[in-house]
Amino acid sequence: EQQVQQSPASLVLQEAENAELQCSFSIFTNQVQWFYQRPGGRLVSLLYNPSGTKQSGRLTSTTVIKERRSSLHISSSQITDSGTYLCATYNSAGNKLTFGIGTRVLVRP
């Protein structure tokens, strides 16, 4: 069964600081996806990154499949970046998506 671990559990940033969120998974997979969620809100897909490095605006994801890990880099954080960031990976069959518990990010002015 796929297990996904995320670190840190929470993070406080001053506006404009950078941050690096980590995700590790127990089973080799070629599908890693990062999501963002406000408290009680819907999950918004940020990046689908099966391997290598992928960027979207101020977000950069780097996935190293052979090491079973992925990271999400937030550059020049903004107050509106506050929320929970979730990492998810598929099982080997590619049909079940398993989530980590998430990293809660608070960006202060």
Place this chain on the structure above:
Amino acid sequence: EAAVTQSPRNKVTVTGGNVTLSCRQTNSHNYMYWYRQDTGHGLRLIHYSYGAGNLQIGDVPDGYKATRTTQEDFFLLLELASPSQTSLYFCASRDNANTEVFFGKGTRLTVV
């Protein structure tokens, strides 16, 4: 962007009650999923389906039934609701080729 619509958005029911949560997606995606989200547990997969009439068991299926009546519609049924099923429920969909997953806004269910 794919549209995934859940209803109702909020529901309160009594212990032992019968509840149906609805999910509709309008992008002809093959896969649909039901998750529950609880503090300390994150999102956990209840049931999923890869087409009309198909049902697959997820990781926390006890106490839940699901039915995929059409390509668009996926229902989650709680026939004897218990307080432990108080949670935030999310529906999601994706197609085969594009693995990006799209989520609905969620249904907050309270069982008193």
